[in-house]
Amino acid sequence: MRYLSRSCIASLSLLLPLSLGAQTIAPQANAIGAAPIECASGKPINEEGFVKIGGIEQWVTIKGDDCKNPVILFVHGGPGNPMTPYVNSPYRPWEKEFTFVHWDQRGAGQTYGRNPIEPETEEHILSVEGLATDGVEVAAFATKHLNARKLILFGGSWGSVLGVHMAKRRPDLFVAYVGTGQLVGPDNDKESYRKTLELARASGDKKTVEMLEGFGMPPWTKPRTPGLLRRISRIYEAKTTDPAPPSWWSRSPQYSNDEALINYGKGEDFSWLQYVGMKGDGMRYSVDLPRLGSDFQIPVFIIMGAEDLTSVPEVAKRYFDSISAPQKEYFLLPRTGHDHNHIMLEAQHKVLTTKVRPLLR
Secondary structure, three states, X not given: OOOOOHHHHOOEOOOOOOOOOOOXXXXXXXXXXXXXXXXXXXXXXXXXXXXXXXXXXXXXXXXEOOOOOOEEEEEOEEOOEOOHHHOOOOOHHHHXXXXXXXXXXXXXXHHHHHOOOOOOOOOOOOOHHHHHHHHHHHHHHHHHHOOOOOEEEEEEOHHHHHHHHHHHHOHHHEEEEEEEOOOOOHHHHHHXXXXXXXXXXXXXXXXXXXXXXXXXXXOOOOOOHHHXXXXXXXHHHHOOOOOOOHHHHOOOHHHOOHHHHHHHHHHHHHHHHHHHOOOOOOHHHHOOHHHHOOEOOOOEEEEEEOOOOOOOHHHHHHHHHHOEOOOEEEEEEOOOOOOOOHXXXXXXXXXXXXXXXXXXX
């Protein structure tokens, strides 16, 4: 079942399509060392390599124009969709102001390639708690390696689930949490299904209505159902949102060879099946952020697309309203769905520069 569901796997990603474009030429990265770096103001940093995290080697990329800049730990979506193939693309201009730490999660990308597992295994290898533990370990490594007092925790879609777990578990490592496409729990599936079915009925799309009605309300036991729903919802999102430019998805050198691309695809398959479960018993059904409690010890900023049919904004807003934090703000963006576009990136940048960066002073 190789590349089981590339069109389905986009279900909860930050729109990191596998149809990779032309390679972006960038300076050769240095290998990541175990010791803290020697950083002088104005000195760029460009490192990548495997770091021992959670007992296995996991791929980490660190990039920025000035190693003294604030550090963002980017927790990618999917699960199984690392941002590392695109480190030279949509967020590259931000490297003048921030240092980015990208991490290929267990079961994804280069980390999957170093630690391969057959995608079709029925063993439950990935868990929210385990991936969040890995994420905390990555954060601890990054603070020490970069001599950073605290990091900015940035999670999108699936990464927003891990981000909240990490923020709750080790607030001492982070100055603030920024979540985009914030997932919350079972209500996400219910509202996604309800709103997509409503749009299909309103458009007179009888074939899609019939398919959706065949799914029934979640939870679902068939592993393909969540991906099929996302395929349908993306069609409806596209009618009311602005797309991302193709240039964003030019791949970086470490993903320019066949082996890396194959590992990326297999990692997607593996992570997706771990997420949905072969019998509808995957880790997606353990996502329940309210269960973690409502108190945050760090500021929280949530950025949502008004047209998002996966992380339905009404669900995220209810969760946002229920939490307490030293500072919290919620942003709803027009003409934006679950997938990234220029409106989302502009909002993220504004929040990071005007809301989060001042907290580091």
